Structure formats: C-alpha cells, structure tokens
Amino acid sequence: MRAEPPRSLRLQLPRALLDPQQRDLGCGDGDGLLPVQVELEGGRLAAIRPLATAEGLPLALTPPVEPHAHLDKAFSWAEHSNRSGSMAAALAVNLREGERRTAEQVLQRGEQALDQAWRYGLRAIRSHVDSGGSAGPPSWEALLQLQQRWRGRVELQLVALVPLNHWGTPEGRELARQVAACGGVLGGVLGPPYPRSQRDRQALAQMLTLAEELGCGVDLHVDESGEAPGCGIRLLLEQLARRRPQVPITCSHASSLGLLALPAQQRLAERLARWQVAVVALPTTNFWLLGRRGDQDLAQRPLAPVRQLQRAGVLVAVGGDNVQDPWDPSGDFDPLELLRFSSRVCHSPPWQRQGLMPCITAPARLLGLSWDGIVRRGAPADLLVTSAASWSEFLARPHQRRVLRGGKWLPPPPTEQPASILASLDGSPPC
Numbered sequence: 001m002r003a004e005p006p007r008s009l010r011l012q013l014p015r016a017l018l019d020p021q022q023r024d025l026g027c028g029d030g031d032g033l034l035p036v037q038v039e040l041e042g043g044r045l046a047a048i049r050p051l052a053t054a055e056g057l058p059l060a061l062t063p064p065v066e067p068h069a070h071l072d073k074a075f076s077w078a079e080h081s082n083r084s085g086s087m088a089a090a091l092a093v094n095l096r097e098g099e100r101r102t103a104e105q106v107l108q109r110g111e112q113a114l115d116q117a118w119r120y121g122l123r124a125i126r127s128h129v130d131s132g133g134s135a136g137p138p139s140w141e142a143l144l145q146l147q148q149r150w151r152g153r154v155e156l157q158l159v160a161l162v163p164l165n166h167w168g169t170p171e172g173r174e175l176a177r178q179v180a181a182c183g184g185v186l187g188g189v190l191g192p193p194y195p196r197s198q199r200d201r202q203a204l205a206q207m208l209t210l211a212e213e214l215g216c217g218v219d220l221h222v223d224e225s226g227e228a229p230g231c232g233i234r235l236l237l238e239q240l241a242r243r244r245p246q247v248p249i250t251c252s253h254a255s256s257l258g259l260l261a262l263p264a265q266q267r268l269a270e271r272l273a274r275w276q277v278a279v280v281a282l283p284t285t286n287f288w289l290l291g292r293r294g295d296q297d298l299a300q301r302p303l304a305p306v307r308q309l310q311r312a313g314v315l316v317a318v319g320g321d322n323v324q325d326p327w328d329p330s331g332d333f334d335p336l337e338l339l340r341f342s343s344r345v346c347h348s349p350p351w352q353r354q355g356l357m358p359c360i361t362a363p364a365r366l367l368g369l370s371w372d373g374i375v376r377r378g379a380p381a382d383l384l385v386t387s388a389a390s391w392s393e394f395l396a397r398p399h400q401r402r403v404l405r406g407g408k409w410l411p412p413p414p415t416e417q418p419a420s421i422l423a424s425l426d427g428s429p430p431c
C-alpha cells in the first residue's frame with residue numbers, strides 16, 4: 001500500500017541542520033537535538049515550529065551526499081575478487097576487469113547503485129570513472145545515460161580517473177574537453193612511489209592549467225598509502241603556490257597525512273585551508289586496504305586527520321569509496337552506516353556539528369549543489385527519518401528509516417525488505 005504524502009511531521013532534528021537564522025528554535029539538548037514540527041506544502045517546507053517535548057519523536061536528518069564513489073565497478077567483487085586485501089592486487093584485478101568491461105555491465109552496476117543509494121536516502125553522488133584504456137568509453141557511455149535517467153532523484157557528478165600524466169597528452173586534452181562539456185571533474189592518482197624526476201610536478205602543472213582553461217574542478221586520489229606521508233599533498237601545494245587555478249580542488253583520501261607528527265599535520269592543514277583545497281576522508285576503504293604488513297597485526301591505520309583539518313578551516317567530507325569491488329568487499333551505499341563507522345574511526349560523534357557536517361552539508365558544498373542541506377522555510381521537503389530516538393540509539397544498531405523526497409515517501413531500502421534467503425528456513429521456497 002502506498003503511504004499518503006504527509007502534511008506535517010513531528011521529529012527531532014540536529015540543531016546543526018536547522019536554519020541558524022530562526023531564533024525561536026533554541027539551542028537543542030545535550031545531543032544537539034531539537035523537537036520540531038515541520039509543515040509541508042507543494043514538496044517544500046512551509047514552516048518549522050519548536051515543540052515542548054522530544055518524547056517519542058524519531059531522530060531525522062536531511063539527505064546525505066556521497067562525495068566519493070566508483071559506480072563503474074560497484075558490485076563487481078563476486079566475479080573480480082581480491083581476497084589478499086592488498087592494494088597491488090586490487091589494482092591488478094581492477095585493470096583486468098576494466099579490459100573486459102562493457103557498457104551493459106556498467107549500466108547494471110550503476111542502476112543498482114543509484115537505486116540503493118536513493119532508497120537509503122542519498123540525494124547526490126560524485127563518482128570517479130576509470131577513464132584510461134578500454135574501460136573508459138563503455139563506462140562513460142553508461143554513466144552519462146544514468147546521469148540523465150536519475151536526474152531529480154540522485155544527482156550524479158562524474159570525475160575522469162586517469163594516470164596523472166595522461167592530461168598532458170593529446171588524448172588527455174580531448175578527454176578533458178569531453179569531461180568539461182558534461183560538467184565533469186578532472187581526476188587522477190598522486191601517490192608513492194614518487195619518482196626522483198620532475199614527472200609528477202610537470203603532470204600536476206599540466207592538469208591544473210587544463211582545469212583552469214576548461215573551468216573544470218579537480219579531484220585527486222592523493223596519498224592513499226602508509227608510505228611517504230603527505231608527499232603528494234606537498235607536491236600539490238607547491239604547484240598551487242605557483243598558480244592557484246580558479247576552480248574547486250579536492251584531495252580524496254589524504255590518508256598518510258594522519259601519520260605525520262602533529263605540527264607537520266597542522267602546517268599542511270593550514271596551507272590546504274589557505275588554498276581552499278577540500279579533503280574527502282575515506283575511512284572504510286582505508287581501513288580495509290592500508291597498513292597491511294604480511295601476518296603482522298597493524299600498528300598504523302592511515303586516515304586523513306579529519307578533526308585537525310577541520311580545526312584549520314579545511315572543508316572535510318567523508319565518503320564511502322569502493323562498494324563490493326576488488327578494492328573493498330564491503331559497503332552498500334548506505335550513508336547511515338558510513339556515519340556510524342566514521343563517528344567511531346574519526347572520533348567525530350554526530351552530536352557535534354563537525355561530526356555530522358562531513359556527511360551532509362560539507363559534501364553538498366563540495367559538489368556545488370543548489371541546496372546546502374539545511375532545514376529552513378522554502379527548502380525541499382527532503383528528510384531521512386530514522387527509528388532511533390537518540391544518537392546513542394542511532395549508534396547502537398542499524399535502524400529502520402523512511403526517506404521523504406519532495407514531500408513523498410520513497411520505497412524502503414534493500415535492508416528493510418524481507419530476506420528471500422531466509423524464507424527457505426520456513427520450508428517455503430525463496431521468491
């Protein structure tokens with residue numbers, strides 16, 4: 001049965017997601033939550049009123065945004081697994097899979113990803129796309145189709161992922177023109193082993209010049225490693241000091257920055273803030289892949305120092321990165337799972353503004369979305385309502401959710417549908 005669109009909802013919302021200009025709302029409780037009644041009209045929020053009590057009210061958020069995914073290879077683990085968990089093996093399997101990739105496969109993977117993401121409550125995704133070699137054309141063909149098909153439900157932003165020096169070749173410049181024409185972003189990988197030559201410096205300079213010429217943003221996989229801490233970030237900052245292109249620049253991963261001593265971290269964080277470089281921390285894939293030392297247990301977990309970067313004024317978003325592909329067998333495009341995980345590993349609890357923003361408002365800004373994700377009069381009637389009544393309950397276990405988009409309830413996410421694999425236990429065949 002289809003649920004009727006609601007005309008008003010009584011919820012608990014984080015103060016950090018409510019209009020700071022609306023003074024009658026107060027400050028919220030110790031968890032930063034406020035009981036409110038929201039009035040809905042024509043797919044928008046018509047009014048937000050404070051309530052006297054939070055008793056029995058569900059905790060709600062505005063829909064999160066995924067700042068870093070790989071839709072072209074999502075759900076490919078079953079046929080292209082990497083049970084060693086090493087980065088080198090992940091890359092080798094990825095490259096083999098890419099040689100045989102078809103547009104139909106990417107359409108299927110992307111459609112599943114977007115459908116799940118939408119039902120889980122995501123409203124936008126930035127996906128990197130393997131764009132070098134034979135994987136490029138089928139991946140772009142399929143993802144551009146999906147971008148059109150999903151417009152208005154999940155905004156899809158695409159980043160061309162190639163070896164950095166590709167942008168200096170005639171083929172690279174042609175690809176950049178195509179990427180610019182569809183509103184895309186230039187990507188690449190900057191990580192160890194760093195050559196002794198000027199190769200990376202030159203490739204970076206060429207890429208930044210091209211990005212400025214075409215008005216394209218830049219989003220690099222930087223320092224996704226436990227080696228040579230912060231080396232790629234330094235190379236980038238060096239180039240930015242020569243010529244800061246007037247385009248948005250994002251460093252994805254920045255994992256080895258977290259291995260530097262505090263003063264060095266701080267200096268680099270301040271320089272990133274000065275040059276307005278955003279950072280996307282990717283804790284799930286980092287925790288799966290990085291720091292492996294044969295049979296030895298880990299002592300180091302390379303991860304972007306989220307709080308340190310925020311203190312310096314860097315815009316920090318948190319992303320889910322790989323989903324069931326050779327780089328990471330887990331993940332499901334569920335932003336609430338990611339928020340729970342990142343709260344733990346980044347020591348950044350969601351009752352703090354800085355804990356919540358990396359999943360909601362910061363990625364909205366990073367993707368340049370028209371709505372910042374703040375609940376105010378006239379904003380879209382888009383909410384993610386959970387069955388938790390407090391942050392502690394939210395963190396304790398997975399919760400059911402209802403997703404409201406444009407004032408209407410969406411179908412439930414995959415985790416809330418009956419599990420057919422369990423039906424056989426009752427003697428009835430799986431449907």
Ligand SMILES: [Zn+2]
Pocket residue numbers: 068069070128221252321322
């Ligand atoms: Zn990635």
